[in-house]
Amino acid sequence: MSSIVPSAIARQPWAMLLPLILLVLFGAAVLDSAAAGNFQTFSLSxxxxxxxxxxxxxxxxxxxxxxxxxxxxxxxxxxxxxxxxVEIIGFAGGGSQRWIDLGIIVLQPSELMKPAIVLVLARFYADLPSGMVPTWRSLVPACVLIGMPVLLVLLQPDLGTGLAITFGGVVVMFLAGLPLRWFLMAGGAAAVTAPLAFFTLLHDYQRNRVFTFLDPESDPLGTGYHITQSKIAIGSGGLTGKGFGNGSQSHLNYLPEPHTDFVFSTMAEEWGLIGGLFVLGVFFLVLRWGWRVALAADDRFSRLLAGGMVATVFFYVAINLSMVMGLAPVVGIPLPFMSHGGSSMMTNMIALGTLMMINRWNRSSGRRSLS
Structure with a gap:
C-alpha cells in the first residue's frame, strides 16, 4: 500500500481526519435542513x-x-x-463590540486569543526553570498574561470568550505543574466572590441568563424561551429522530439560532439519540487523538501546547452541549465543525493544525502519538 499511496498522504493523521471530515459533512447536512433545503444558505459556506x-x-x-x-x-x-x-475603532453587532475591519477581512481578535494564550503560556513555562514552577514567580506573570486579554474581552462584553481564554490558560498552568492547592484556593476565592461579581460586574442580560438556567420554566415565553425550545427539540427526537428535514422546532421557527448555537438541537430532533451519539463519538476520537499527541511529545513546550489546544476544543464542545441541554447558562458558544460561523471554525482548526504540527514533530523525533 505504501508504494501506491504517496507518503505525504499516508503520513497524515487519518485517525483524526476521517472522523472530522465525516462530522463536517454531517454538519453540512444539518445546516441544509436548518435552511429548509437551501444548500447555498449555510452549507456551502x-x-x-x-x-x-x-x-x-x-x-x-x-x-x-x-x-x-x-x-x-x-x-x-x-x-x-x-x-x-476593538475598543477604540471596532464596530458593534448584536449588541456587542467585538469586530474590527482590516479592509480585506472583518476580524474578531478575541477568537485568535484563545489559541494564542495557550501558545504564549506554553512558551513561558517551557523557558521557566523547573525549580521556579511552584513559586509565585511562575504564577503572577501567567495571571497577567491571562488577565489583560480577558479584561479587554469582558469590556466588549463577551463573557463566553473570556471564560474560554481563562480555561485554556488555566489548563496550561495546571499541566505545567503548579501546586494543586493554588487551584483549590482560587476556586474557593471564586466561590466566595461570585455573588458579589454576579450583582456588580455582570450585565443585566448576563444575570438573566443565569436566572434562566436555574429556572427556565419561570418565563418560558421570555428569557427561558431559548433553552425551553432547545430541550423540546432534543427530547422530541427520541431514538432515531423525526427524519432528515422533518424537524418541526427548527422549520417552524420555534428553535432560535438553529444553525449556530443550537445546531445540536436541530440535529437531535431529526437524527435522534443515534445522531447525538455519532457526534459525541467523533469528538471523543478527535480529543483522544489530540491528548495522545500531547502524551507522546518529548519536551515541555510541545506537551503544554498540545494539551492546551485539546482543552480549547474541549471547552467549545462541553459548554455548547451543556448549554443546549440546559446544564449551563446560554453563553453563545457554537459547536465546533457543525455550527455555521467562520470564527469558531478558524479557532478550532488552528487548534487542530497545531496538534497536527506537534504530531509531525513527534514523528520526526521518533515518537508517535498512540492511535
Missing part, C-alpha cells in the same frame, strides 16, 4: 470555510518548533493590540 481552514491547518503542520517558539510572544502582543483596537 460551511464546507468552503472548512476547506480553507483545513488548508491552513495543513500549512501550519509544516512549521518548525523553533519558529513556533519564536513567534509566541509577538503573536500574543499583536492580538492584544487588536483587542485594544
Amino acid at each position: 460551511h464546507l468552503i470555510r472548512f476547506g480553507v481552514f483545513m488548508t491552513m491547518a495543513a500549512v501550519m503542520s509544516l512549521f518548525g518548533k523553533d519558529f513556533v517558539r519564536f513567534v509566541a510572544y509577538p503573536a500574543y502582543g499583536v492580538i492584544l493590540l487588536l483587542l485594544l483596537a
Whole structure:
C-alpha cells in the first residue's frame, strides 16, 4: 500500500481526519435542513470555510518548533493590540463590540486569543526553570498574561470568550505543574466572590441568563424561551429522530439560532439519540487523538501546547452541549465543525493544525502519538 499511496498522504493523521471530515459533512447536512433545503444558505459556506481552514491547518503542520517558539510572544502582543483596537475603532453587532475591519477581512481578535494564550503560556513555562514552577514567580506573570486579554474581552462584553481564554490558560498552568492547592484556593476565592461579581460586574442580560438556567420554566415565553425550545427539540427526537428535514422546532421557527448555537438541537430532533451519539463519538476520537499527541511529545513546550489546544476544543464542545441541554447558562458558544460561523471554525482548526504540527514533530523525533 505504501508504494501506491504517496507518503505525504499516508503520513497524515487519518485517525483524526476521517472522523472530522465525516462530522463536517454531517454538519453540512444539518445546516441544509436548518435552511429548509437551501444548500447555498449555510452549507456551502460551511464546507468552503472548512476547506480553507483545513488548508491552513495543513500549512501550519509544516512549521518548525523553533519558529513556533519564536513567534509566541509577538503573536500574543499583536492580538492584544487588536483587542485594544476593538475598543477604540471596532464596530458593534448584536449588541456587542467585538469586530474590527482590516479592509480585506472583518476580524474578531478575541477568537485568535484563545489559541494564542495557550501558545504564549506554553512558551513561558517551557523557558521557566523547573525549580521556579511552584513559586509565585511562575504564577503572577501567567495571571497577567491571562488577565489583560480577558479584561479587554469582558469590556466588549463577551463573557463566553473570556471564560474560554481563562480555561485554556488555566489548563496550561495546571499541566505545567503548579501546586494543586493554588487551584483549590482560587476556586474557593471564586466561590466566595461570585455573588458579589454576579450583582456588580455582570450585565443585566448576563444575570438573566443565569436566572434562566436555574429556572427556565419561570418565563418560558421570555428569557427561558431559548433553552425551553432547545430541550423540546432534543427530547422530541427520541431514538432515531423525526427524519432528515422533518424537524418541526427548527422549520417552524420555534428553535432560535438553529444553525449556530443550537445546531445540536436541530440535529437531535431529526437524527435522534443515534445522531447525538455519532457526534459525541467523533469528538471523543478527535480529543483522544489530540491528548495522545500531547502524551507522546518529548519536551515541555510541545506537551503544554498540545494539551492546551485539546482543552480549547474541549471547552467549545462541553459548554455548547451543556448549554443546549440546559446544564449551563446560554453563553453563545457554537459547536465546533457543525455550527455555521467562520470564527469558531478558524479557532478550532488552528487548534487542530497545531496538534497536527506537534504530531509531525513527534514523528520526526521518533515518537508517535498512540492511535
